[in-house]
Structures are given as C-alpha cells and as structure tokens.
Amino acid sequence: MSAATVDTEPEPTWSEEDDDRTPETLAWLRARRKAHRRQQGRDMAVLLYCVVLGVAGYGSGLVVHFLRGLDEGAGYGRYGDDLQRGLPALFTGFTVVLALLAARDALWRGPVVLPGPSVGWLLAQPVRRSAVLRPWFRLSAWLSLVPGLLAGVAGAVVLRITGLAPIGWALLAVLPAAVCLPLLATALGMAVERRPSWARRVRRWTAPAVLLLGALGAQTGLAAGGHRLRALEWVELWSGPWGWAGQPVVRACGGSVPGWPAAAALLVLTTAAAVLQAHRDAAHVPTAQLRTRAATATTVASVAWSMELRAAKLALMEAGGGDATRTFRLPPPKHRRLVVVWRDTLALLRAPGRLGRAALWAAGASAAAGLGVDLGGERRVVGVVLGLLCGYFAVGALAEPARLETDDLRRSAWSPFRFRSLMLQHAVVPAGLGVVLGLLAAVPFALHGSPWALLFLPLCAPPFTAAALYSACRGPARTQLMFLGGGSPIGGPGPLIFLAWYAAGPLISVTVLAITLTNGATPATAALTSAALTAALLTLTTRAANRLLP
Numbered sequence: 052m053s054a055a056t057v058d059t060e061p062e063p064t065w066s067e068e069d070d071d072r073t074p075e076t077l078a079w080l081r082a083r084r085k086a087h088r089r090q091q092g093r094d095m096a097v098l099l100y101c102v103v104l105g106v107a108g109y110g111s112g113l114v115v116h117f118l119r120g121l122d123e124g125a126g127y128g129r130y131g132d133d134l135q136r137g138l139p140a141l142f143t144g145f146t147v148v149l150a151l152l153a154a155r156d157a158l159w160r161g162p163v164v165l166p167g168p169s170v171g172w173l174l175a176q177p178v179r180r181s182a183v184l185r186p187w188f189r190l191s192a193w194l195s196l197v198p199g200l201l202a203g204v205a206g207a208v209v210l211r212i213t214g215l216a217p218i219g220w221a222l223l224a225v226l227p228a229a230v231c232l233p234l235l236a237t238a239l240g241m242a243v244e245r246r247p248s249w250a251r252r253v254r255r256w257t258a259p260a261v262l263l264l265g266a267l268g269a270q271t272g273l274a275a276g277g278h279r280l281r282a283l284e285w286v287e288l289w290s291g292p293w294g295w296a297g298q299p300v301v302r303a304c305g306g307s308v309p310g311w312p313a314a315a316a317l318l319v320l321t322t323a324a325a326v327l328q329a330h331r332d333a334a335h336v337p338t339a340q341l342r343t344r345a346a347t348a349t350t351v352a353s354v355a356w357s358m359e360l361r362a363a364k365l366a367l368m369e370a371g372g373g374d375a376t377r378t379f380r381l382p383p384p385k386h387r388r389l390v391v392v393w394r395d396t397l398a399l400l401r402a403p404g405r406l407g408r409a410a411l412w413a414a415g416a417s418a419a420a421g422l423g424v425d426l427g428g429e430r431r432v433v434g435v436v437l438g439l440l441c442g443y444f445a446v447g448a449l450a451e452p453a454r455l456e457t458d459d460l461r462r463s464a465w466s467p468f469r470f471r472s473l474m475l476q477h478a479v480v481p482a483g484l485g486v487v488l489g490l491l492a493a494v495p496f497a498l499h500g501s502p503w504a505l506l507f508l509p510l511c512a513p514p515f516t517a518a519a520l521y522s523a524c525r526g527p528a529r530t531q532l533m534f535l536g537g538g539s540p541i542g543g544p545g546p547l548i549f550l551a552w553y554a555a556g557p558l559i560s561v562t563v564l565a566i567t568l569t570n571g572a573t574p575a576t577a578a579l580t581s582a583a584l585t586a587a588l589l590t591l592t593t594r595a596a597n598r599l600l601p
Contacts (some may be wrong), residue, residue, distance in 0.1 A: 072176065073178040073179045073182050076173070076176055076177075076178050077178070077182065077183075080173070131213035131214045131215045133276075134209070134210075134213055134215065134275070134304075135215055135304045135305070135306065136274040136275055136277070136279055137270075137271040137272075137274040137275045138297055138300060138301050138304065138306070139274075139284040139287045139288055139294065139297060139301065140267050140270040140271040140274055140287065141267075141271050141297075142228070142287075142293060142296060142297030143267055143287045143293040143294065143297070144264055144267035144271065145232075145293075146292065146293035146296065147260060147263060147267065147293065148264065149232055149233070149236045150235075150236060150239055150260075151257065151260050151264075153237065153239050153240040153243075154239055154243050154253045155253065155257065156240055157239075157240035157241070157242075157243035157244045157250070157253075158243065158250055158253060158254070158370060159344065159347045159348075159351075159366075159367050159370035160344055160347070160348055161240050161241065161243065161244030161336075161344060162187070162188050162192070162237050162240050162241050162244065162329070162333070163184050163187045163188050163191070163241070163244060163336055163341070164341075164344050164345065164348050165183070165184070165187065165341055165345055166345060167342075167345040167346065167349055169183070169345075170341045170342050170345045171342070174338055174341070180334050180335075181333075181334035184333050184334050184336060185333045185334055187333070188237075188241060188329065188330060188333035189330075191237055191240075192234060192237050192326065195233035195234065195236065195237045196229075196230065196233055196234070198233065199229045199230065199232060199233035200230070202229060203222070203225040203226060203228065203229025203230075204222070204225075204229075206225045206229075207221035207222045207225050208221075210224075210225075210300070210303070210304065215303075215304040215305070216303040216305075220303045221303060223299075223303070224299040224300045224302070224303035224304075225300055227295075227296055227299055227315050227319065228296035228297065228299075228300070228318075230322075231292065231296060231318050231319065231322040232292065232296055234322050235292055235321070235322055235325055237326075237329065238322075238325035238326050238328065238329035239325075241329035241332050241333060242328075244336055244340065244344075245332040245333075245335060245336055247340075258404060258407055261407075261411060265414065268418075270283070288308065288314070289310075289314070292318055292322075294314070295314040295315065295317050295318040295321075296318055298310075298311040298314040298315065299311055299314075299315055343370065344370075347366055347367070347369075347370040350362075350363075351363045351366050351367065354366070357528065358528040358549070358553070359527070359528050361454070365458065380397075381393060381396065381400070388476075391466070391468075391473060391476035391477060391479070392479045392480060394452070395452045395477060395479070395480040396480055398451075398452050399449070399480065399484075405448050406448075406449070406484070408445075408448040409445045409446070409448040409449050409484070409485075409488060410445075410488065411445075412442070412444045412445035412448060413445040413488040413491065413492045414492065415438075415441040416437075416438040416439070416440075416441035416442040416445060416492055417438070417492035417493075417495060417496075417508075418438075419434050419437040419438040419441055420434050420435055420437075420438030420496075421434070421496065422434050423435055423437070423438065432565070432569050435565055435568055435569055436561065436565050439511065439561045439564055439568075440557070440561055442485075442489070442492075442508075442511050442512075442515060443515045443518060443519070443560065443561060445515075446481050446482075446485040446488075446512055446519055447481075447515070447519045447522075449480065449481035449484050450477065450478075450481040450516060450519040450520065450523065452477055452480075453474060453477035453478075453481075453519070453520055453523045454523045456473065456474070456477065457474075457523045457524055457599065460599060460600050463600065470596050470597075470599065470600040471592075471593040471596040471597055474520055474523070474592060474593075474596045475520075475592070475593065477520065478513075478516045478517065478520055481516045481519065482513050482516040485511075485512030485513075485515060485516060486509040486512045486513075487509075488512070489508040489509035489510075489511060489512050490505060490508070490509050492508050493507070493508040496508075503574060506574050506577070506578075507568060507572075507574075507577055510578060510581040511564055511581070513581055513582075513585040514560045514563070514581055514584040514585045515557075515560055516585075517556075517584075517585045517588030517589045518556030518557050518559065518560040518588050519556065520556075520588075520589070520592045521555065521556040521588050521591050521592045522554075522555075522556040522557070524592055524595035524596045524599055525552075525553070525555075525556075525595060526595065526598065526599055528553070529549070529552060530549070532545060532548045532549040532552055533545040533546050533548070533549045535548050555591075556588065559584075559587075560584060560588065563584050564580070564581075564584070567580045
C-alpha cells in the first residue's frame with residue numbers, strides 16, 4: 052500500500068449510535084425484572100379483587116335502591132331542566148378542576164415518574180432517554196382514560212334518568228369529553244413537569260383558579276334557578292376545550308349550538324396536537340426533576356401505607372413549594388402571654404393563602420347548608436353535616452401553627468410555657484377568625500329570614516378549633532388498632548376503630564353539633580352545647596399534649 056493511499060483514508064470517528072446500548076440494557080432489565088413483575092401482577096390482582104368485592108358488597112344495596120326508585124317512578128326528571136340550563140358553566144368548571152388537579156399533581160409527580168433505582172442507574176447508562184421516559188408517559192395517558200370513560204358513562208346515565216337524552220345519544224355526546232379532556236390534562240401535566248417556569252405559574256395562578264371555580268359554581272346555581280347569562284355561556288362554549296367538549300352534550304339535550312360539529316373537530320385536533328407535543332417533551336425531562344419526583348413519590352407511598360397522612364401532606368407541600376409567603380411585620384407584644392397570639396397572627400399575615408382557603412371552605416359550608424335547607428326532608432340533615440364538615444376544614448386551615456408545633460416537638464423549645472398551655476394558646480386566633488367567618492357565612496341565611504343563624508354558625512367555631520387542636524396532638528398513627536376485634540363475613544371492626552380514633556376530633560364535634568342544630572335547638576341550648584363540647588375537646592387536647600411532651 053502506498054503512502055498516498057494511507058494519507059487519504061478517513062480517520063475513524065465516534066458517534067452516539069456506536070455507543071448506544073439501549074436494546075441490550077432494556078432486554079437485560081426485562082429478564083431481571085420478570086419475577087418481580089410477576090409478583091406485582093399478583094399483588095395488583097389481589098387488590099383489584101378486594102376493590103371489586105368491596106364495591107359489590109357495599110355498593111350493591113345502593114344500586115338496588117336506585118333501580119327500585121326508577122321502577123317506582125322516582126321523579127328524577129324534574130331536575131332535567133335545571134341540569135340543562137347549567138351545562139355550559141358545569142362543563143367549564145369540570146374542566147378547570149381537571150386542569151388544576153393535573154397541574155398541581157405535576158408539581159410533585161407528573162405523568163413521568165421513574166422509580167428511584169431507574170433514575171439513579173438506568174439514565175446514567177448509554178441508553179436513549181426517549182426509550183426510557185416515553186413509555187411512562189404513554190402509560191399515564193392510557194390510565195387517564197379509565198376514570199374519564201367511567202365519568203362519561205356516569206354522565207350519560209344522569210342524562211338518561213333525567214330525561215334529557217336517550218342512553219345511546221348520551222353516550223355518543225359525552226364520548227369526546229370523556230376521551231379528550233383526560234388526555235389534555237395529562238398533556239398539561241407533562242408541560243408543567245418539563246418546564247420549571249410553568250411550575251411557578253401554577254403556584255401563582257392556583258388561587259385565582261379556585262376563585263374562578265367559585266364563580267362558575269355560582270353561575271351554575273343561578274342558571275339552574277333560571278337566571279342565565281347567555282353572552283357568558285356563549286363565550287364559555289367557544290373559548291376553548293372546556294366549551295368545545297360540552298357542545299355535543301348541550302346539543303344532545305336539545306340545546307341550540309349550531310356549530311357543534313366544528314367544536315368537536317377543534318377538540319380532537321387540539322387534543323392530538325397537545326398529546327404529540329407532550330410525547331416529545333417526555334424525553335427531555337431534566338434528570339434533577341426526575342430524582343426529586345422519585346424521592347417524593349417514594350416518601351408519600353411509604354408514609355401513606357403507614358397511615359401517616361400528615362407526613363404525606365408535608366412531603367407534597369414541600370415538593371409543591373408550600374404556601375406563598377410575604378414579608379410582614381407586627382410590633383411585638385408587651386406581655387409574654389400574648390406572644391403565641393402574636394406569632395400566629397404574624398404567620399397568618401405572612402401566608403394569606405391559609406386565610407383564603409378558610410374563606411372558601413366557609414363559603415362552601417354556607418352553600419351546602421343552604422342547599423340542604425332548600426331541599427328539605429332527609430337531605431336537610433345531609434346538607435347540615437356537609438356544611439359542618441366544611442366549617443371544620445375552614446377552622447382547621449387556620450390552626451396550621453398548632454400542627455407545625457406537633458410535627459417537630461423541638462420547635463416548642465422557644466416557648467416559656469408548658470406544651471399543653473402552648474397548644475391551648477394556639478386556639479385563640481383560629482377561634483376568633485372562625486367566629487368572624489361564621490358571621491359572614493350566616494349573612495345569606497339572615498337575609499332570607501333566619502336571623503338566628505348569626506348566632507348558631509359562629510358558635511361552631513370554638514368546638515371546631517378544639518377538635519383541630521386535638522387532632523394536632525393525636526400523635527403517631529396507631530396502626531395496631533386496625534387489627535382489633537374478631538373476624539366476620541363482612542370483615543373485622545379494626546379499620547372502623549382506627550378511623551374513629553384518627554378522626555375523633557371532627558367526628559365528635561360534627562356529630563354533636565349536627566344533632567343539636569337539626570333538632571330545633573334554642574339559642575341557649577346551642578350556646579351551652581358549644582361551650583360544653585369545647586371544654587371536653589380541650590380537656591382531651593391537654594391530655595394528648597401531656598403524652599406528647601410532659
């Protein structure tokens with residue numbers, strides 16, 4: 052070979068394709084994971100069997116009662132006109148809920164969540180990221196269709212029993228929404244997971260989205276009552292996927308939407324484009340994001356199985372960025388006994404999202420109780436109970452400083468008080484603000500001829516505060532309670548005993564107040580009941596606090 056020939060030969064170069072070991076690596080993993088996946092399949096089969104057995108055992112009675120009501124001519128059709136008038140706002144609100152849940156879920160989890168070992172080892176190997184990450188996105192997209200289709204079938208049944216549409220037309224009408232809206236939510240979650248800037252926007256726009264939901268709920272109620280806003284409904288039906296998905300349903304129910312085929316086509320095209328973009332984004336999720344999500348998912352799963360729901364909530368709040376804080380100063384108190392009240396007030400002013408959540412729960416309590424009163428009969432009791440539960444959550448949102456004290460008992464080292472006295476002082480701010488929120492929630496009842504609501508609703512705040520403090524001092528989950536009692540054909544009483552211990556605070560307060568309010572209590576009786584219930588729950592709180600930190 053001549054020297055000229057040697058000089059003209061191209062030098063060997065390296066390419067990514069030469070170092071690609073994706074097929075070999077994935078084949079090796081499939082072989083090693085075969086036994087583990089077989090065991091996972093058996094565990095999933097057992098879980099599904101238990102779920103089906105529980106639904107069949109405890110839900111069959113409700114189904115039989117419902118079908119018997121249909122045979123006996125139950126008047127569900129009288130709700131058809133109300134439902135038809137509220138459909139535009141109802142579909143818009145449902146889509147906002149779905150988008151908000153998907154976006155908030157993507158702050159800590161998202162459609163692409165790999166196990167910790169896969170993130171730590173597999174992505175460090177010479178494998179294509181797309182081959183590892185995109186299957187997880189496809190799995191999330193397919194799984195999202197399951198609840199979507201189930202919700203679509205339920206919606207079609209509702210349209211049928213209210214007399215708005217035959218079952219065949221109802222199923223066809225809800226099909227675009229049942230398929231496209233879950234896929235759009237998955238694509239939105241992928242965008243949030245892929246782009247950190249979107250995550251910041253989600254945190255910023257969560258509160259306005261919740262307020263928008265409240266406005267849509269009010270619009271739905273007004274429309275059902277005959278006060279429709281035609282121009283706003285037209286904007287909702289044509290401004291985006293939330294309205295495009297509802298147009299076939301409105302048309303199937305006899306409404307006038309001339310361009311509904313175009314809206315359905317726009318919905319399908321938008322969904323296809325969003326899913327394709329999300330499929331491309333799935334291969335480019337940063338490794339740091341994947342590691343953080345894998346760690347958070349592992350923490351949440353482990354504490355959820357041990358029934359430490361508070362720990363799971365803290366993990367989610369930390370991954371989601373927590374409450375937005377603002378710089379705010381208050382002059383320190385002159386007396387040391389006011390220092391806890393000062394700290395709680397300052398913490399609330401620096402995290403106003405808690406007060407916003409409390410106000411929304413209070414509005415929900417007023418709406419649930421008012422709806423129960425309007426329906427009357429047995430539904431009145433259900434409305435009162437739901438309203439009281441919302442009221443407990445409203446006060447509980449204000450009692451977050453007490454929970455933070457018990458999350459880590461070392462935090463109470465700053466206090467000059469004993470721990471039980473410290474916990475009792477944490478009741479001042481939530482009880483006071485709870486009374487104010489109760490007064491505001493009672494205004495609609497007072498305007499409609501029930502002035503005693505201005506006394507009854509604020510009286511619920513002190514017992515709810517005491518219940519929230521007792522729940523904060525509950526201590527570690529006593530999972531051994533789940534195994535108490537003997538067996539029976541319908542299961543043992545252990546889970547019910549554990550649930551009664553875990554939810555003792557709200558269970559006692561809501562039950563006693565519901566019995567008092569639904570039996571025609573006088574103002575004096577309501578005041579005495581509230582005082583006695585508050586004293587009893589505070590006594591339990593001090594005993595629980597002594598067990599935590601004598």
